[in-house]
Structure formats: structure tokens, C-alpha cells
Amino acid sequence: MQYFHGFNRGLTAVLLYYDSKKIQVNNLKTLMLVRSGRLWILDENIPAEIISFIDLYIQRLVKNGLIEKVLARIGIHEWSKAEENLVRVNGLGNLKHRKQVKNLFEEVKVLLGECIFACACQAPLEQTNTILLINFLKNNSQMVQNNQLDSQINLDTSHFFVLMALLYCFDTLYLDIKEHGKLT
Numbered sequence: 685m686q687y688f689h690g691f692n693r694g695l696t697a698v699l700l701y702y703d704s705k706k707i708q709v710n711n712l713k714t715l716m717l718v719r720s721g722r723l724w725i726l727d728e729n730i731p732a733e734i735i736s737f738i739d740l741y742i743q744r745l746v747k748n749g750l751i752e753k754v755l756a757r758i759g760i761h762e763w764s765k766a767e768e769n770l771v772r773v774n775g776l777g778n779l780k781h782r783k784q785v786k787n788l789f790e791e792v793k794v795l796l797g798e799c800i801f802a803c804a805c806q807a808p809l810e811q812t813n814t815i816l817l818i819n820f821l822k823n824n825s826q827m828v829q830n831n832q833l834d835s836q837i838n839l840d841t842s843h844f845f846v847l848m849a850l851l852y853c854f855d856t857l858y859l860d861i862k863e864h865g866k867l868t
């Protein structure tokens with residue numbers, strides 16, 4: 685506790701918990717960015733074995749439902765509910781500490797959206813995952829329209845990353861063919 689002067693044990697535990705979540709999701713995003721694909725490539729100095737291992741690992745994660753799990757985490761990530769639970773168990777301190785915890789909470793949610801975006805940028809998602817993205821955005825926009833979400837919650841940055849990921853899933857080759865008259 686020597687590094688957390690002025691923090692009670694509950695607040696320290698909460699800060700460490702959300703910081704660890706942020707680190708985990710940031711590592712997942714880094715793996716998504718390292719994989720080879722259609723938009724960017726890494727330095728040629730990285731051994732091909734490492735790149736192929738990461739590609740296979742990410743493909744396995746996606747096949748095992750990574751996109752669905754990340755969307756579920758974004759969907760249930762509401763600060764008001766988390767804050768309510770933390771206040772109930774005395775896990776938050778004063779306003780300064782609440783802001784620290786809330787910022788970590790929101791960073792995790794944005795990083796989850798960035799993971800989906802990075803995954804879709806490098807390789808098009810399969811049809812089932814694309815439909816998951818469409819349904820997620822549809823359900824969340826309907827909840828905002830019907831005021832089922834808190835007045836403070838709206839479609840946020842993580843939702844825009846999901847929307848951009850969805851746009852990367854669409855094949856625009858037909859438009860290129862129609863515009864130029866031939867396949868380029």
C-alpha cells in the first residue's frame with residue numbers, strides 16, 4: 685500500500701482491477717494490430733514464424749467467438765451500474781478517485797471497440813460476425829431511441845469503432861467494377 689497513499693484498500697483493489705482489464709484488452713488490440721492483412725504490414729525484420737503464429741492464434745480466437753464476446757462486454761459495460769455496485773461495497777473514494785475509476789472503465793470500453801475495428805481492418809469478418817455487428821448496432825441504437833438507456837449513456841466511441849468495423853466488412857469491389865468498367 686506504500687504506492688497508494690490516501691487510498692483505502694477497496695479503492696486500491698478497484699483501481700488495480702480496472703487497470704489490469706485495460707492492460708489485457710490493450711494486449712489483445714496489439715495482437716490484432718500485429719497480424720498480417722490487407723491494410724498494414726509490419727517491419728520485415730520480424731520473423732515470419734512469429735507473424736504466422738499470431739495470425740493463427742487470432743484466427744482461432746475469432747472462430748471461438750471472440751467478436752461475440754467482445755460485443756457482449758461492450759454491451760454490458762455501463763458505468764452507472766458499475767458505479768452503483770462499487771458505491772454499495774465502498775469501493776470508491778471521493779470525486780477525484782471516482783473520476784480515475786470512471787476513466788479506466790471507459791478506456792476499457794473504447795479499447796474493446798478498437799479490438800473489433802483492428803480485426804475487421806486486417807481481414808474481413810465472416811458473415812456470422814458481420815451479422816453480429818449489425819444486430820449489436822441495431823439493438824443499441826433502438827435502446828437510445830426508446831430511452832431505455834440512461835440519459836447519460838449514448839452511442840459512444842466504442843460504438844463508432846464497431847460501426848467502422850462493420851463498414852470494413854462490406855465488399856466494395858462491385859462498385860469499383862461498375863465505376864471503371866473492368867476489374868482492377
